[in-house]
Amino acid sequence: MTEAAPHRIAIYVDADACPVKDEVYRVAARYGLHVTIVSNSFLNVPREPWIERVVVGDRLDEADDWIAERAGRGDIVVTADVPLASRCVKAGAVALAPNGKAFTDASVGLALATRNLMQDLREAGAITGGPKPFSPKDRSAFLGALDRAVMRWKREFGI
Template sequence: MSETFQPIVVYVDADACPVKPEIYRVAERHGVKVFVVSNAFLQVPQSLLIKRIVVSSGFDAADDWIAERARRGAIVITADIPLASRCVKAGADVIGPTGKPFTEASVGMALATRDLMEGLRAMGEVTGGPRPFSQKDRSAFLSALDVAINRLKRAGFGSGAP
């Protein structure tokens, strides 16, 4: 099967994803299959397009499941920077829940910043976490997901609708 005739799929790193309802709405509108991947049972809508995947509770089990399937034509939704890096390298489009796309150019800087902040937190220099998720973030995410799906459709990838 030619790469350009593969369906668009969305993989969601779902355990702490704040935009799952938005993903479901966009997927239904575009006829795109969504895999909701988590370490525990999560409620998902009854739809032929939405499939729940519960992996073992092993360290990085959900990340590994997603990374093994990431490819050109796939969209990965995650805030996990190491997972984003693995998926970008595999050719997938990767979007954070705030709508920020991860690219080959940005993921290296994101990993370096993550490591720096982790070190500063370990030394007690930084005690706060990320800013609260906002309506602006939600809107930016919706736009980024819509743009990614439309770009893949223009590149010849199809919907995953049954």
């Protein structure tokens, strides 16, 4: 009987507007994890064997679809896109926003509803501003959340 290969934790980054790619690289290097940077256009990434760059077409949600088709239990997805986070959580992955907020089964429904409401208000002209600026506190919260997600999978898979 052959022994099954141990699970390999992978991090998928919805990268076009992601402000925490450097933090992902730092955590992945510390734990020896594979990182896939997915974008609609060419992005510079460090030349490391554990970092893979995937450039998809420019079709709406093409990067999201690519990630959602591959992410599953034992993986971590970094995205600010609520519909993508919802798909990944349903597939068993951990989904983290760049500000460190973890999407869960319990929170993703509310996040989708809030996203849709805000979109409707913007389209009606009731809201003209965008999201608050990304802060050092957000970056720190993300680093902590990513570290906790990695440790969760390592414990669960015994690696």
